[in-house]
Amino acid sequence: xxxxxxxxxxxxxxxxxxxxxxxxxxxxxxxxxxxxxxxxxxxxxxxxxxxxxxxxxxxxxxxxxxxxxxxxxxxxxxxxxxxxxxxxxxxxxxxxxxxxxxxxxxxxxxxxxxxxxxxxxxxxxxxxxxxxxxxxxxxxxxxxxxxxxxxxxxxxxxxxxxxxxxxxxxxxxxxxxxxxxxxxxxxxxxxxxxxxxxxxxxxxxxxxxxxxxxxxxxxxxxxxxxxxxxxxxxxxxxxxxxxxxxxxxxxxxxxxxxxxxxxxxxxxxxxxxxxxxxxxxxxxxxxxxxxxxxxxxxxxxxxxxxxxxxxxxxxxxxxxxxxxxxxxxxxxxxxxxxxxxxxxxxxxxxxxxxxxxxxxxxxxxxxxxxxxx
Amino acid sequence: xxxxxxxxxxxxxxxxxxxxxxxxxxxxxxxxxxxxxxxxxxxxxxxxxxxxxxxxxxxxxxxxxxxxxxxxxxxxxxxxxxxxxxxxxxxxxxxxxxxxxxxxxxxxxxxxxxxxxxxxxxxxxxxxxxxxxxxxxxxxxxxxxxxxxxxxxxxxxxxxxxxxxxxxxxxxxxxxxxxxxxxxxxxxxxxxxxxxxxxxxxxxxxxxxxxxxxxxxxxxxxxxxxxxxxxxxxxxxxxxxxxxxxxxxxxxxxxxxxxxxxxxxxxxxxxxxxxxxxxxxxxxxxxxxxxxxxxxxxxxxxxxxxxxxxxxxxxxxxxxxxxxxxxxxxxxxxxxxxxxxxxxxxxxxxxxxxxxxxxxxxxxxxxxxxxxxxxxxxxxxxxxxxxxxxxxxxxxxxxxxxxxxxxxxxxxxxxxxxxxxxxxxxxxxxxxxxxxxxxxxxxxxxxxxxxxxxxxxxxxxxxxxxxxxxxxxxxxxxxxxxxxxxxxxxxxxxxxxxxxxxxxxxxx
Numbered sequence: 045x046x047x048x049x050x051x052x053x054x055x056x057x058x059x060x061x062x063x064x065x066x067x068x069x070x071x072x073x074x075x076x077x078x079x080x081x082x083x084x085x086x087x088x089x090x091x092x093x094x095x096x097x098x099x100x101x102x103x104x105x106x107x108x109x110x111x112x113x114x115x116x117x118x119x120x121x122x123x124x125x126x127x128x129x130x131x132x133x134x135x136x137x138x139x140x141x142x143x144x145x146x147x148x149x150x151x152x153x154x155x156x157x158x159x160x161x162x163x164x165x166x167x168x169x170x171x172x173x174x175x176x177x178x179x180x181x182x183x184x185x186x187x188x189x190x191x192x193x194x195x196x197x198x199x200x201x202x203x204x205x206x207x208x209x210x211x212x213x214x215x216x217x218x219x220x221x222x223x224x225x226x227x228x229x230x231x232x233x234x235x236x237x238x239x240x241x242x243x244x245x246x247x248x249x250x251x252x253x254x255x256x257x258x259x260x261x262x263x264x265x266x267x268x269x270x271x272x273x274x275x276x277x278x279x280x281x282x283x284x285x286x287x288x289x290x291x292x293x294x295x296x297x298x299x300x301x302x303x304x305x306x307x308x309x310x311x312x313x314x315x316x317x318x319x320x321x322x323x324x325x326x327x328x329x330x331x332x333x334x335x336x337x338x339x340x341x342x343x344x345x346x347x348x349x350x351x352x353x354x355x356x357x358x359x360x361x362x363x364x365x366x367x368x369x370x371x372x373x374x375x376x377x378x379x380x381x382x383x384x385x386x387x388x389x390x391x392x393x394x395x396x397x398x399x400x401x402x403x404x405x406x407x408x409x410x411x412x413x414x415x416x417x
Numbered sequence: 418x419x420x421x422x423x424x425x426x427x428x429x430x431x432x433x434x435x436x437x438x439x440x441x442x443x444x445x446x447x448x449x450x451x452x453x454x455x456x457x458x459x460x461x462x463x464x465x466x467x468x469x470x471x472x473x474x475x476x477x478x479x480x481x482x483x484x485x486x487x488x489x490x491x492x493x494x495x496x497x498x499x500x501x502x503x504x505x506x507x508x509x510x511x512x513x514x515x516x517x518x519x520x521x522x523x524x525x526x527x528x529x530x531x532x533x534x535x536x537x538x539x540x541x542x543x544x545x546x547x548x549x550x551x552x553x554x555x556x557x558x559x560x561x562x563x564x565x566x567x568x569x570x571x572x573x574x575x576x577x578x579x580x581x582x583x584x585x586x587x588x589x590x591x592x593x594x595x596x597x598x599x600x601x602x603x604x605x606x607x608x609x610x611x612x613x614x615x616x617x618x619x620x621x622x623x624x625x626x627x628x629x630x631x632x633x634x635x636x637x638x639x640x641x642x643x644x645x646x647x648x649x650x651x652x653x654x655x656x657x658x659x660x661x662x663x664x665x666x667x668x669x670x671x672x673x674x675x676x677x678x679x680x681x682x683x684x685x686x687x688x689x690x691x692x693x694x695x696x697x698x699x700x701x702x703x704x705x706x707x708x709x710x711x712x713x714x715x716x717x718x719x720x721x722x723x724x725x726x727x728x729x730x731x732x733x734x735x736x737x738x739x740x741x742x743x744x745x746x747x748x749x750x751x752x753x754x755x756x757x758x759x760x761x762x763x764x765x766x767x768x769x770x771x772x773x774x775x776x777x778x779x780x781x782x783x784x785x786x787x788x789x790x791x792x793x794x795x796x797x798x799x800x801x802x803x804x805x806x807x808x809x810x811x812x813x814x815x816x817x818x819x820x821x822x823x824x825x826x827x828x829x830x831x832x833x834x835x836x837x838x839x840x841x842x843x844x845x846x847x848x849x850x851x852x853x854x855x856x857x858x859x860x861x862x863x864x865x866x867x868x869x870x871x872x873x874x875x876x877x878x879x880x881x882x883x884x885x886x887x888x889x890x891x892x893x894x895x896x897x898x899x900x901x902x903x904x905x906x907x908x909x910x911x912x913x914x915x916x917x918x919x920x921x922x923x924x925x
Contacts, residue, residue: 280790282780283771292768299755299763300723300778301746 188320
């Protein structure tokens with residue numbers, strides 16, 4: 045047996061860490077707000093560095109961005125139109141993530157919604173205009189909900205991870221649409237060249253424009269309504285109670301009699317329906333024919349919007365409008381300040397990271413380790 | 418014989434409790450030394466001090482005759498102390514070898530796997546541990562996973578091994594194998610500190626130190642004492658078991674029991690028989706105590722009786738109706754209330770406020786809804802009433818329950834379950850970790866419910882409390898009911914033996 049010859053104090057060379065991270069017991073609203081404000085400035089600062097490296101004039105670029113996003117009535121309408129599908133996919137994220145169901149399926153559900161609605165517009169043709177539009181919206185929501193529910197059933201019955209299943213179904217649905225509009229039954233027939241698109245939708249099925257604008261359509265009202273419905277659902281109904289409780293502690297919820305599998309299915313149906321609405325709004329409010337490229341990325345961006353919005357409906361509306369502004373102002377910035385295309389999504393990414401950091405900074409603090417705790 | 422590890426007048430306090438007071442303890446080279454005591458007697462605190470997890474406030478620790486002050490387990494490991502926790506700390510996707518090497522200091526940037534392999538193989542040979550070191554840990558039986566934990570400590574040159582209730586998760590056969598290894602280790606000069614409250618294990622150690630309420634009652638050789646004497650040392654000689662009972666004895670013996678459980682069998686995910694042919698009956702206005710070392714099937718029994726878990730076979734008859742296999746919702750609707758043992762995990766939504774937690778499980782009930790919406794005003798009124806009634810100390814009903822003390826959080830659960838249940842109250846360790854005032858309050862409330870005619874199943878590790886409160890006591894050990902005794906005529910020794918799996922079962 046070896047013996048220890050050193051004195052006790054020198055036995056242990058390893059230092060004990062001086063700092064640790066602790067949760068704030070009651071984060072103040074003002075502190076949280078300050079963190080997010082700081083994050084915005086920090087995000088803009090980092091974006092400015094990016095603009096500099098690309099050789100653009102930062103001031104010119106930012107003022108073009110602002111002008112293009114919110115500088116005029118017309119710009120504002122364009123921003124709101126761009127924000128519409130983003131708010132909806134953001135809300136779809138809110139509903140799923142609040143329940144800690146990690147659905148990445150908003151992208152596919154947007155496509156499914158657009159396809160459901162297009163099917164509706166073929167089936168219900170000839171009905172009175174208001175009924176026609178309502179049924180189209182409804183079939184779009186059903187399309188998204190069906191796709192979402194599929195993932196939920198796979199999870200409930202076979203314990204298939206929802207992240208995997210939703211991502212895979214995103215691929216499936218895109219290829220299904222490619223088939224339908226690229227040679228399949230929905231392909232535009234009147235032209236000699238085959239584009240990846242359907243023919244124009246009937247005028248009666250278009251979502252009407254608002255305020256005489258040529259960009260802002262009924263979809264924006266639908267998005268605001270959806271936000272209100274989400275808020276009421278989450279905060280004021282027993283189902284919302286279950287969704288929130290499931291997000292925090294599904295074990296206790298199950299112990300006290302709530303069927304978790306069933307709740308997941310409902311969550312995914314609601315989330316899918318809202319994402320589907322984004323597809324309806326984009327196709328029947330903006331593009332006026334079914335094509336894949338206008339739908340691309342709306343679902344994935346929605347995840348960012350929902351996260352930045354703090355998984356709250358109102359926050360999501362705000363975040364959606366900011367991102368809508370980035371999208372429509374980005375175009376301006378590109379034209380006026382010769383900023384490369386790719387910088388706008390890069391800025392979105394930077395802002396997301398900054399906001400996520402702010403979320404952590406608002407909830408935790410660094411504490412000096414006391415001795416002998 | 419010299420002393421390897423020694424605690425001298427060790428004192429450790431936690432807010433409001435003295436967990437260890439003037440504890441003196443010696444571990445000699447090559448001995449199996451058992452720490453014996455009830456839950457909360459200070460066994461874990463003492464071993465945590467010896468492993469550097471806690472720093473004592475008074476007294477000191479000596480290793481090989483020299484005083485040492487551990488700042489963290491790292492220091493203790495450095496000096497040659499290893500600990501195997503009840504819950505293993507293994508990466509199930511890694512092989513045995515990888516688990517042993519991972520996190521060791523000398524690992525550096527590049528793992529020296531060849532050297533490590535040679536050393537681990539050598540250790541296995543030396544201690545006669547029969548293990549495939551290239552197998553993935555997830556493919557190993559629980560007993561073998563424990564060997565990996567022991568190898569981890571040996572790999573770091575441990576000369577003292579602290580085993581925290583090592584057989585709690587093992588089958589009898591695995592336990593036998595473990596003790597063969599332990600004996601062999603001692604022959605090779607290793608010292609083992611065994612934390613246990615199982616009589617069989619205590620009796621086969623070299624020496625036993627009995628702890629009670631944070632103090633050492635004595636250190637004895639098992640060969641010099643009987644199990645009865647040891648049990649008495651653990652529980653305390655001068656306990657008054659016959660506290661006046663204020664019970665209503667006008668219960669109708671002819672009425673069929675509220676709950677009849679027959680031949681309940683449940684095998685858990687690891688294939689361990691968690692419930693082994695459990696049969697019970699509880700009458701109206703009766704408290705059935707459930708005694709047993711925790712982890713012997715209590716949790717599975719409570720989960721079965723509340724519909725959270727569906728047993729493999731057997732029957733559960735509530736008020737004459739067979740309800741086994743129904744989801745928990747149906748148990749709640751038929752008047753079953755549950756106070757789970759892990760209150761923050763199973764009984765509460767920690768981030769929700771008190772009001773919201775008061776309606777957990779009843780969020781769709783007519784009392785709390787108005788049309789399709791939650792009636793927040795009504796919920797607030799009812800919940801705030803309960804906060805007053807159950808004396809919950811809180812700034813308001815809107816305080817999240819994770820800001821409450823354990824006692825107040827438990828009162829939230831009690832209030833909710835008492836208000837919403839009608840027939841049967843299941844309380845698993847309702848007083849664990851609470852201070853005396855609250856414990857008394859919880860028991861009073863349970864007695865009130867009994868007098869209202871509820872059937873109550875009450876599990877506790879505090880035998881004295883069970884003896885005071887229960888009309889009958891069932892003892893559970895390894896998923897089996899080893900006996901049902903009458904608290905008026907039984908002794909703590911008898912219950913202790915039944916808890917340790919003794920065969921003196923009294924039919925009831």
